[in-house]
Amino acid sequence: MPASPSSHAQAAREVIAGRLRELRVEAEITGHELAVRCGWSPAKSSRIERARTAPSDADIRAWCAACGAHDQVRDLVAANRRADRLYVHWKKLHRHGMRGAQDEVVPLYERTRLFRVYCSNVVPGMLQTEAYATALLSAIADFQGTPDDAPDAAASRVERSEVLHDGRHRFVLLIEEAVLRHRVGDPATMAGQLGYLLAVMALPQVSLGIVPAGAERRVWPLEAFYMFDDRQVSVELLTAGVNVTAPGEIAVYAKAFSRLTGMAVHGQAARALISEAIEFHG
The missing domain is CATH 1.10.260.40 (lambda repressor-like DNA-binding domains)
Known part of the structure; x- marks a missing residue:
């Protein structure tokens, strides 16, 4: 890196x-x-x-x-x-609320054919339920001291995620097991979110892998990053979003993603981890 x-x-x-x-x-x-x-x-x-x-x-x-x-x-x-x-500071981007930031990336989502996403802290935005997104975005607005339009922003995020059901796109997503245990919102919100992960795994265009907490680390937990084909990587830091476009740097993220994929579990093993997390939040 x-x-x-x-x-x-x-x-x-x-x-x-x-x-x-x-x-x-x-x-x-x-x-x-x-x-x-x-x-x-x-x-x-x-x-x-x-x-x-x-x-x-x-x-x-x-x-x-x-x-x-x-x-x-x-x-x-x-x-x-x-x-x-x-390099875009979140407070600058969110100074009038967060809905605009959700709408702004719709063209990028529409033209991307292969999404590769890694998240170590929260459920990836495109897999979030409206309740989970509302709770998360409201917490972000509170921390940043920016206008809280979380319900509108969450609705826009969910609408943007309709690309999941468009056969022209493929999604390869990786999350750390800890993401399943981090409580965002109330227990009902978490139950709904984890249940949605189980449902979305059935989509033929979606591959969801989970890196178990006990996996031998060949790549340490990284900041969340989104790869849009081989044209751009968006990295989410605490204070800012970094948009990487240099081919050499994109190749490094692709290498990290490949190694993380090798550490992840999929299919029934991933479903078992999600089911355990549902019981944990129950």
Whole structure:
């Protein structure tokens, strides 16, 4: 695994910062003069140029104008927006509630043919019941201090999960056994959620594996990650979501997923673990 999940995003920001510095040097102006032309403090120019502060689109336009490089605005703004998508803070994404974040990924779900999902902490979003999703999203909103629109967001999440019943998609999902024991919501919510896992396992397009608590670890428990074909991996951290698009990094996640699959149980053995968890919550 990469040393830091946000390393690729930071690398993208450093490329943008380096290009901005080149424009300033080519214009033969100092950082102080650039700041004066932009109406900023010199410290702001320095932070942007050293990739300590991410520039806004307006900052890039002002920088290019100060350097007489208007033709560079479009490409730099596009690169800056791509970098923003690589590392997205949850509080920023959820500042107006969580429903928008659920709706936003619908096109990605619709165009993905093979989903590979690993979750070590909660039931994967696409397998969540509405009651479980409501309880989980409400807890997230409370922790983040963001607006709690959990019922609407949960309804959107369940609607988004209709792709499970679309024959054009395949789903290979792995969860740690601990996920079955972590109580989200009340006992009735857990009973409904675990019962739904048993039902969804019968779908021919779905493969659900469970890594038993007693399995010999060849891969340690990781952050939850979602693989969308071989184009993108979305990693869920406590404070942010990381979208990995570099082929080399995607290949590392694919390797981890393959090894985790080898540790998991499926079929009747997985059903037995779920049934035990239902009794545990009873």
